[in-house]
Amino acid sequence: MSKNKEQGFSTRNLHADRADKPEHGVLHKPIHTSVAYTYDDARDLAAVFQGKMAGFSYGRQQNPTVNALQARITKMEQGLTSTAFATGMAAIGSTLFALLRAGDHMIASAFLFGNTNSLFNSFRNFGIEVSFVDTTSASAVAAAIQDNTRLVFTETIANPVTQVADLEGIGQLCQQHGLIYLVDNTMTSPWLFQPVSVGASFVVNSLTKTIGGHGNALGGMLTDTGLFDWSSYDNIFDNYRNGDVRLWGTTQVRKKGLRDFGATLGPEAAHHLAIGSETLPLRMDRTCDNAQSLAEFCEKNPAIKQVYYPGLPHHPQHKRATSLFKKYGSIMSIDLADHIDCFDFLNRLQCVVSSSNLGDTRTLAIPVAHTIYYEMGAERRASMGVSDNMIRLSVGIEDIDDLLQDFSQALS
Numbered sequence: 001m002s003k004n005k006e007q008g009f010s011t012r013n014l015h016a017d018r019a020d021k022p023e024h025g026v027l028h029k030p031i032h033t034s035v036a037y038t039y040d041d042a043r044d045l046a047a048v049f050q051g052k053m054a055g056f057s058y059g060r061q062q063n064p065t066v067n068a069l070q071a072r073i074t075k076m077e078q079g080l081t082s083t084a085f086a087t088g089m090a091a092i093g094s095t096l097f098a099l100l101r102a103g104d105h106m107i108a109s110a111f112l113f114g115n116t117n118s119l120f121n122s123f124r125n126f127g128i129e130v131s132f133v134d135t136t137s138a139s140a141v142a143a144a145i146q147d148n149t150r151l152v153f154t155e156t157i158a159n160p161v162t163q164v165a166d167l168e169g170i171g172q173l174c175q176q177h178g179l180i181y182l183v184d185n186t187m188t189s190p191w192l193f194q195p196v197s198v199g200a201s202f203v204v205n206s207l208t209k210t211i212g213g214h215g216n217a218l219g220g221m222l223t224d225t226g227l228f229d230w231s232s233y234d235n236i237f238d239n240y241r242n243g244d245v246r247l248w249g250t251t252q253v254r255k256k257g258l259r260d261f262g263a264t265l266g267p268e269a270a271h272h273l274a275i276g277s278e279t280l281p282l283r284m285d286r287t288c289d290n291a292q293s294l295a296e297f298c299e300k301n302p303a304i305k306q307v308y309y310p311g312l313p314h315h316p317q318h319k320r321a322t323s324l325f326k327k328y329g330s331i332m333s334i335d336l337a338d339h340i341d342c343f344d345f346l347n348r349l350q351c352v353v354s355s356s357n358l359g360d361t362r363t364l365a366i367p368v369a370h371t372i373y374y375e376m377g378a379e380r381r382a383s384m385g386v387s388d389n390m391i392r393l394s395v396g397i398e399d400i401d402d403l404l405q406d407f408s409q410a411l412s
């Protein structure tokens with residue numbers, strides 16, 4: 001293999017573990033369970049703690065198995081460096097906790113993963129102002145910018161209604177106004193889209209979903225793209241204002257977020273997620289193709305009022321999704337006709353499983369208003385376009401004919 005030629009996404013990912021010559025020539029990164037580390041010279045231990053020497057100090061901050069996964073995701077996202085967390089929520093919460101202060105303002109998408117929405121509402125109790133705006137429109141984001149705005153947070157494809165944010169337009173705004181641009185890439189994954197291409201400062205992925213891909217481990221990752229200029233960001237504490245300026249933000253997230261909050265990814269979960277990540281492109285291509293076929297099938301079925309999927313030509317952001325993403329994702333939602341009871345429909349499905357997760361190998365279906373968006377209340381649901389008879393689907397890798405047949409029997 002020529003050293004100079006850039007390898008493809010899958011090749012790089014599959015061979016990532018061998019880069020730092022693991023013991024015994026193992027092909028998979030070993031699962032390192034040790035919480036503590038020792039050094040021949042006690043001075044080295046001190047140097048590691050003081051950040052003067054690279055090395056491991058304590059399992060809450062770093063672990064070799066977790067580091068290997070961080071390196072993989074950094075490559076996938078073409079970023080500078082990544083920090084792993086126990087879950088996607090921990091990645092989001094710890095990052096904002098580390099970078100924002102009372103009196104700051106942030107702009108967030110009005111169409112958010114339910115728990116992220118709940119978390120941002122809690123931040124309000126700590127003196128952080130939050131504006132929820134329609135991020136499909138960069139001008140709506142522009143109108144919300146204030147003197148104390150620090151950060152914009154959006155997802156790529158929103159769940160469950162599948163709105164596609166104006167990722168490019170918001171990127172330009174953040175650049176002009178010096179705002180941190182945090183993109184939750186979970187719905188697209190780095191296989192379909194790399195937020196660094198639209199100027200994101202940070203990318204969040206819930207590894208629990210398509211990257212891990214098998215519904216058997218929780219994890220979250222924050223990737224720093226290296227694009228944000230931290231030298232003019234007041235919230236960086238003095239003791240983190242040294243060394244490579246591109247790393248100041250990540251350093252503060254690792255100290256104040258990961259170390260102090262302690263939502264650390266465990267080595268066993270990191271191992272599951274790393275194995276899962278090896279087949280991300282294969283699984284994602286298949287789930288996207290299945291979702292497209294299922295969306296087209298549902299469109300023609302009179303028992304379904306409305307289909308939400310960015311791959312359909314009438315989707316409001318179909319053109320944007322086509323220009324930004326490799327494919328249209330594995331999430332779609334449907335509004336059942338009024339005469340169909342959503343629970344009866346779910347009970348009639350035989351292959352498709354009623355469950356909340358996303359990005360599993362199996363196709364999962366959930367009645368949105370009655371479960372994941374229940375706590376939000378009817379008013380907020382209505383503002384987000386979530387009807388009482390909406391079913392969200394996370395399409396899996398089954399044989400498409402079996403999925404179509406299951407839908408057609410459950411709808412008839």
Ligand SMILES: *Cc1c(COP(=O)(O)O)cnc(C)c1O
Binds near residue numbers: 184
């Ligand atoms: C699931 C999800 C999260 C949270 O991830 P967890 O690993 O479940 O904590 C965040 N954002 C999006 C878009 C998600 O789908």
